[in-house]
Amino acid sequence: GQNIDQPTEMTATEGAIVQINCTYQTSGFNGLFWYQQHAGEAPTFLSYNVLDGLEEKGRFSSFLSRSKGYSYLLLKELQMKDSASYLCAAKDSNYQLIWGAGTKLIIKP
Amino acid sequence: SAVISQKPSRDICQRGTSLTIQCQVDSQVTMMFWYRQQPGQSLTLIATANQGSEATYESGFVIDKFPISRPNLTFSTLTVSNMSPEDSSIYLCSVGLAGDFGEQYFGPGTRLTVT
Numbered sequence: 001g002q003n004i005d006q007p008t009e010m011t012a013t014e015g016a017i018v019q020i021n022c023t024y025q026t027s028g029f030n031g032l033f034w035y036q037q038h039a040g041e042a043p044t045f046l047s048y049n050v051l052d053g054l055e056e057k058g059r060f061s062s063f064l065s066r067s068k069g070y071s072y073l074l075l076k077e078l079q080m081k082d083s084a085s086y087l088c089a090a091k092d093s094n095y096q097l098i099w100g101a102g103t104k105l106i107i108k109p
Numbered sequence: 110s111a112v113i114s115q116k117p118s119r120d121i122c123q124r125g126t127s128l129t130i131q132c133q134v135d136s137q138v139t140m141m142f143w144y145r146q147q148p149g150q151s152l153t154l155i156a157t158a159n160q161g162s163e164a165t166y167e168s169g170f171v172i173d174k175f176p177i178s179r180p181n182l183t184f185s186t187l188t189v190s191n192m193s194p195e196d197s198s199i200y201l202c203s204v205g206l207a208g209d210f211g212e213q214y215f216g217p218g219t220r221l222t223v224t
Contacts, residue, residue: 041217041218042216042217043152045212045214087152091211099151102150
């Protein structure tokens with residue numbers, strides 16, 4: 001079957017760095033997405049990886065290893081506004097998005 | 110990107126009634142999706158609604174319960190029929206853009222409570 005695993009919850013300190021991991025098993029693979037979702041709001045697109053390696057976008061970076069079925073989202077210089085759920089989603093061979101359950105990130109002062 | 114609006118933003122409905130949720134996009138898009146999200150959980154795809162064809166439903170969702178219309182490239186509706194408390198959830202529409210990534214953009218969601 002198809003499956004996405006990511007930690008349920010993580011806690012980090014303002015100004016620090018946090019890495020949110022995601023492992024996936026899909027029928028075929030056409031890329032991996034990270035979304036941010038603040039409580040009570042819709043998910044917003046953060047990043048996309050289809051090739052191995054690191055994609056950097058400001059304070060956020062996303063990494064992909066296709067051979068390991070693994071990705072991570074790296075958040076630097078954490079701010080209180082980064083408190084949110086982070087959703088990992090893999091696109092399968094039918095270009096369908098398979099969603100993880102999300103990681104709730106709590107930022108403490 | 111795309112700007113997506115949904116109506117209503119929230120509603121409280123009686124058991125056994127139906128609610129139609131509207132999704133409007135500010136540009137023409139081929140692919141639209143309807144999701145359900147239970148509190149604290151991830152997104153569950155209900156169906157894919159492409160203009161000019163019947164909606165494609167995921168396992169566990171049927172047309173009689175969740176009829177979908179897609180009359181043009183900027184609009185879609187999802188009806189939640191014969192509601193029960195188990196249908197209480199957030200319903201989200203999203204659109205897939207034929208850009209570099211094919212990422213999806215989401216509407217603000219409709220928070221439904223069935224009593």
